[in-house]
Amino acid sequence: MSSIRSDIDRPPSRAVDAAEALASALASGPGPLPPAFRERLLRAIADGRIEASDAKEAALSAFALRLARQPLTVGAGEVEELRVQAAASDEEILEAVLMAGLAVLRRTLDAGIGRACAWDQEQTGAGPEPRPGPVQADATRRPTLSAPVRRPGEFAPFDLLRERLGFVPALYKAQTLLPEALESEIRALCEILLDDGRLPRRLKELALLAVSAANANTYCVAVHGEILRSLGVPPEQSDAIAHDPLRPGLAEDEKALVDAAVGLATRPEDCDPAATPESLEVAAVAALTGFLNTIERGLNPRPDFRPRRDLLAERVEAEKARAAAAAEAASDPDAGLVALAREGDDAAFEQLVRRHQARVYRTVAGVTGSPEDAEDGTQAVFVRVFRKLSDFSGASRFSTWLTRIAIHEGIDLLRRRRPAESLENDAEEPDFRPSSLSPWIDDPERLYARDEMRRLVREKLATLPERYRVAVFLRDIEQLSTSEAAEALDVPVATLKTRLLRGRLMMREALAPLFDAGAKGGRGV
Amino acid sequence: MFSCEEFRAELSNVVDEEIPGSLRRLVEHHLTECRACRILYDSTRKTLTILTEAGSFELEPRVSERLAARILASLKERD
Numbered sequence: 001m002s003s004i005r006s007d008i009d010r011p012p013s014r015a016v017d018a019a020e021a022l023a024s025a026l027a028s029g030p031g032p033l034p035p036a037f038r039e040r041l042l043r044a045i046a047d048g049r050i051e052a053s054d055a056k057e058a059a060l061s062a063f064a065l066r067l068a069r070q071p072l073t074v075g076a077g078e079v080e081e082l083r084v085q086a087a088a089s090d091e092e093i094l095e096a097v098l099m100a101g102l103a104v105l106r107r108t109l110d111a112g113i114g115r116a117c118a119w120d121q122e123q124t125g126a127g128p129e130p131r132p133g134p135v136q137a138d139a140t141r142r143p144t145l146s147a148p149v150r151r152p153g154e155f156a157p158f159d160l161l162r163e164r165l166g167f168v169p170a171l172y173k174a175q176t177l178l179p180e181a182l183e184s185e186i187r188a189l190c191e192i193l194l195d196d197g198r199l200p201r202r203l204k205e206l207a208l209l210a211v212s213a214a215n216a217n218t219y220c221v222a223v224h225g226e227i228l229r230s231l232g233v234p235p236e237q238s239d240a241i242a243h244d245p246l247r248p249g250l251a252e253d254e255k256a257l258v259d260a261a262v263g264l265a266t267r268p269e270d271c272d273p274a275a276t277p278e279s280l281e282v283a284a285v286a287a288l289t290g291f292l293n294t295i296e297r298g299l300n301p302r303p304d305f306r307p308r309r310d311l312l313a314e315r316v317e318a319e320k321a322r323a324a325a326a327a328e329a330a331s332d333p334d335a336g337l338v339a340l341a342r343e344g345d346d347a348a349f350e351q352l353v354r355r356h357q358a359r360v361y362r363t364v365a366g367v368t369g370s371p372e373d374a375e376d377g378t379q380a381v382f383v384r385v386f387r388k389l390s391d392f393s394g395a396s397r398f399s400t401w402l403t404r405i406a407i408h409e410g411i412d413l414l415r416r417r418r419p420a421e422s423l424e425n426d427a428e429e430p431d432f433r434p435s436s437l438s439p440w441i442d443d444p445e446r447l448y449a450r451d452e453m454r455r456l457v458r459e460k461l462a463t464l465p466e467r468y469r470v471a472v473f474l475r476d477i478e479q480l481s482t483s484e485a486a487e488a489l490d491v492p493v494a495t496l497k498t499r500l501l502r503g504r505l506m507m508r509e510a511l512a513p514l515f516d517a518g519a520k521g522g523r524g525v
Numbered sequence: 526m527f528s529c530e531e532f533r534a535e536l537s538n539v540v541d542e543e544i545p546g547s548l549r550r551l552v553e554h555h556l557t558e559c560r561a562c563r564i565l566y567d568s569t570r571k572t573l574t575i576l577t578e579a580g581s582f583e584l585e586p587r588v589s590e591r592l593a594a595r596i597l598a599s600l601k602e603r604d
Contacts, residue, residue, distance in 0.1 A: 353596050358584040361592070375592055382596045433533075437561050440568045445575050457579035476576040482541075501537040508565075508572040515571070 010113055011277050013198075015284035018191035019109050022291075025184035026102045032091040033060075038099060045069065045103040046119040059086035060096040067100035071297040072216060072315065079144040079298070090145045091177050097298035098181055105291040112264050112283025114273025144300055147176045155179065157186040164194050166230065169223050170301035171292065185291075192284045198277045202231050203254055204285045206241050207261035211289040213242040214262050216315040219296050220289070222307040235308060243309075261286040325396050334398040342389050349389075353382055356399060360406045366473040367410025368417075369462045381409045407474065407488045414466055434505060436512045444515040460510040468503030475500050527551040532562045540570050 010016075027038060037057055044050045044061045045068045052058035059082055067074050082088045088096075103119070110117035150158050155176070161168045175182045193204050205228050212220035221242060228238045240248045247255040260279055263271050264286040274280045332338075334355070340348035357378055364377035384405060392401055441447070448456065461469055474485040475496075486496035532555050538544045539552055556563050584592070 349600070350593075350597055354593055357592055357596065358589065361584045375588070375595075378592060379596050379599055383599060386600055434565055437564050439564050440571050444571050445578050450578075453575065454579045457576060472576065476573055477580065479577070482543075497537055501534075504537060504540075504569060504572060505533075507576065508569050511572055511575065512568065515568075 010274075011280065013277055013280035013284065015192045015197055015281040016109070016113060018188045019105065019284040019287050022184050022188035022288075023102060023106055023109070026098055026181055029180050029184065031095045031098075031178060031181065032089060033095045033099075038095075041096065041099050042103055042106075045100065046107075046117070056086045056088055056092075060088055060092065063093075064096045064100040064103075067097065067294060067298050068103045071100075071294055072312065074297055076144070076300060079300075094145055094175060094177050094299075095181075097295050098175075098178070100298060101291040101295040104294045105287045108264050108268055108287040108290045109283060111268030111271050112274050112286060113280065117268075145174065145177065147174050149173075150176055157183045160190065161186060164190065165227060167304065170304050171219065171223070171296055171299065174299045174301045175295075188288060192281075192288045197281050199257070199281050202228070202233065203257065204281070205231065206233075206238065206250070206254075207258045207282055207285045208289045208292075209238055209242045210247070210258050210262050211265040211286055212293055213311060214266050215290075215293045216311040217293040217296060218307045218309070218311045219301060219303060220293055221309075221311060222303055222305045225308065226305045239308060257282045261289070265290050328397050328400075329394050332394075332397045332399075335394070338389070338392065338394075338398050342392075349386060352398075356402055357382070359399065360402060363403055363406035363478065364410045364413070366477060367407055367470050368413050369466070369469055373413050373417075377406075377409050377413055381406050384409070403478075404488055411470070411489070414470075434509060436509065436516070438512075439517045440512070440515040441517045444511075447515065456511075456514070457507075460507060463510060464503060464506050467499050468506055471496055471499035472503035472507060476504070527555045529555075529559060529562055532556075532559070533565070536566065536569060539566065540573055 027042070028035060031038070033041070037053075040051050040057075041061050041064055044052075045065050048065070048069070050058060050061045050065065052061050063074075063078060063082055079093055082093050082096075083090070107117050107119045109115075150173075152159060152162065158168045158172070161172065172182060172186065175185075193208065194201060197204075205224055209221060209224045209228065212224065225235055225238050225242075229235055237249055241250060241258065245259075247258055250258065257278060260271070260274070261282045264283055274283045329335075334352060337348045337352050337355075341352060360381050361374050361378045364381065365371045365374035368374065368377065381402070385402060388405075392398065445453065447453075461472065464472070470489065471485065474480045474488060475482065480488065482496060482500070483493055485500075486493045489496065491499075532539075532552065535544060535548065535552060544552065556566060
């Protein structure tokens with residue numbers, strides 16, 4: 001939790017002053033929304049409760065509140081709804097977007113300089129956080145507010161951007177309805193980001209990139225990735241720094257500053273106030289980035305550059321996967337026993353062993369292809385689980401976690417047994433041409449009794465090279481999904497698919513003589 | 526044109542029903558024209574049914590009891 005101190009204590013920082021100047025220009029500058037309403041709007045965002053004097057105010061406040069607090073849940077059609085249903089003008093909507101950005105800027109800056117923030121007080125108090133909605137990832141997002149075009153020479157701040165960046169990003173072009181606010185923004189951009197301060201421009205751009213990546217802001221990552229490229233940072237390197245928490249390629253002190261910016265932007269309530277001129281400058285960069293990311297979400301500018309990754313789509317996928325795993329984990333029938341076992345209850349652990357040993361045995365036997373190894377393997381798995389139970393996070397079901405450990409045990413056994421045959425590296429696979437191509441009988445699975453069929457399958461499967469056998473076992477017999485099987489084997493999905501195809505064709509080839517519809521003497525055919 | 530080689534490369538995705546619509550139409554068209562690939566497709570699908578229904582190695586009840594005892598004894602030793 002941040003400690004609070006007065007502004008007088010902190011070292012002077014030109015970047016922080018520039019961020020403060022932008023905040024006061026947006027809060028009190030000329031604009032279509034009455035100053036008293038702007039104040040109510042900012043308070044509504046800070047404490048999560050809307051006070052409005054009419055329906056239009058209520059609609060604009062609700063929109064700005066969500067844009068500031070849960071920007072990714074704001075959909076592309078909402079601006080149009082404000083225009084049509086709340087009869088808000090484009091200038092008013094633009095200013096509401098700027099107020100949302102301003103609230104985020106203030107909150108980040110307050111945390112960075114250790115000033116109390118109404119927003120955080122509400123968070124630790126009893127105020128209701130609006131219920132999170134789904135992330136909106138519309139492929140068809142388009143700018144929705146009108147914005148008069150300003151040609152070179154017509155608007156000095158744009159000429160400045162052309163001079164400093166080489167172009168005017170669409171995010172700024174989308175705000176020409178309120179030129180005074182735009183001018184303040186561009187001045188702050190220059191003073192906080194583009195001018196070298198205590199920190200070099202390159203490092204500040206990298207901090208902006210990492211914060212934008214953490215906010216899943218595809219647009220800002222694409223723009224500033226290109227700007228970094230023009231500063232001599234290759235896209236692969238800026239991608240790695242933006243997305244990899246290890247920030248490869250940065251010195252330790254640079255990494256600490258980038259991490260501080262991401263921390264301030266994503267969990268301001270947990271951050272200690274900045275103490276050095278460098279970290280104050282980083283706080284200003286984080287605050288500016290929060291502002292830009294927020295207004296970008298509200299304004300939907302056309303991309304200036306093709307994004308290298310669609311961060312929003314990735315976030316949607318990740319949320320889906322997390323929700324599915326959480327739903328599964330929430331309904332985990334083992335949760336009670338696991339909790340008791342973690343507290344040292346031996347009887348609970350014994351029940352878990354009895355409940356799951358058949359599954360573990362089956363998995364180890366399937367991966368190794370050897371029931372003889374499976375007893376020792378099963379014992380080793382439970383010893384490992386017993387020791388690692390405190391590491392089990394509950395993010396998946398206990399049985400899923402256990403199966404993964406069993407697969408790894410099976411693979412370890414295979415490696416110990418035949419280290420020469422690698423499960424990891426596939427040589428180039430030539431196209432597999434099936435040798436027998438006669439039609440099969442209908443319903444071949446009914447030709448043999450179940451036990452007999454199981455014996456046959458096991459026998460044939462055992463003849464496959466390990467990498468194919470394991471792929472077929474995990475996917476077709478244990479019924480893991482392609483991505484689960486790939487993850488369990490630590491190989492890319494494409495590799496798993498190649499092995500699976502080959503393995504299935506080999507099994508088909510091995511079983512073909514038994515089910516050939518034209519074969520003489522074929523059983524029952 | 527969609528060749529037999531291209532069909533074989535997609536076979537796993539076809540039997541798993543994991544191909545996009547545009548490719549599916551090419552595959553379906555190829556299958557109406559090529560008997561060998563039709564047989565390959567049909568027999569691979571049947572192979573999958575057999576694998577799925579065969580299930581895995583099962584632990585026999587008498588082994589099961591012995592194994593549980595062994596595991597619990599080995600954990601006690603380590604306490």
